[in-house]
Amino acid sequence: xxxxxxxxxxxxxxxxxxxxxxxxxxxxxxxxxxxxxxxxxxxxxxxxxxxxxxxxxxxxxxxxxxxxxxxxxxxxxxxxxxxxxxxxxxxxxxxxxxxxxxxxxxxxxxxxxx
Amino acid sequence: xxxxxxxxxxxxxxxxxxxxxxxxxxxxxxxxxxxxxxxxxxxxxxxxxxxxxxxxxxxxxxxxxxxxxxxxxxxxxxxxxxxxxxxxxxxxxxxxxxxxxxxxxxxxxxxxxxxx
Numbered sequence: 001x002x003x004x005x006x007x008x009x010x011x012x013x014x015x016x017x018x019x020x021x022x023x024x025x026x027x028x029x030x031x032x033x034x035x036x037x038x039x040x041x042x043x044x045x046x047x048x049x050x051x052x053x054x055x056x057x058x059x060x061x062x063x064x065x066x067x068x069x070x071x072x073x074x075x076x077x078x079x080x081x082x083x084x085x086x087x088x089x090x091x092x093x094x095x096x097x098x099x100x101x102x103x104x105x106x107x108x109x110x111x112x113x114x
Numbered sequence: 115x116x117x118x119x120x121x122x123x124x125x126x127x128x129x130x131x132x133x134x135x136x137x138x139x140x141x142x143x144x145x146x147x148x149x150x151x152x153x154x155x156x157x158x159x160x161x162x163x164x165x166x167x168x169x170x171x172x173x174x175x176x177x178x179x180x181x182x183x184x185x186x187x188x189x190x191x192x193x194x195x196x197x198x199x200x201x202x203x204x205x206x207x208x209x210x211x212x213x214x215x216x217x218x219x220x221x222x223x224x225x226x227x228x229x230x
Contacts, residue, residue, distance in 0.1 A: 006156075009154075032217055036221075042223075043222060049218050090156055090157065100208045100219070101172070106154060106155060
């Protein structure tokens, strides 16, 4: 079965710092990749997704992610974080098959300090 | 936001009692899912549905059952609640809406369940 690893469990940054959150998956075939964000007390919202084509994907709120197939990675980046980016970030993978199922990583809690 | 509601939003119950959580969608998506979210575990799939009366187990299905008698409703039942089922439960949907296929999942607001 596929798995998703997010190695950074807690990240603390100052405003305007650059962000990179790691995501690695274990599956050798075709994958669809997602980053979701969960603001405090809210449900998950889609930040960005990769299905095919350009491996550099741009999402909402200035976030982007790069799919590197050789490294089984899909890292999330933002050049300059804001206090409002404080949230939990989840990487997820869909390996196809029936049901459109997603496997999630354990999440990275980001705190941005003023 | 996708039209997904969950009820109740909060529930406190006692060990051994049955509990049913409801997920309702207005998007006519084919797929519906139930997840639980626990610190350090992310989201784990409990059950999912790929159509009316068509359901299958996820990775943490023990102690849970589901039913889907209508496209718009997906019920999650804890047959005899235990303290280990204290969690936040999220419903999600995906599929085709308005002629567009959505591979991503859209999430409901969640239900916080406490089992004493």
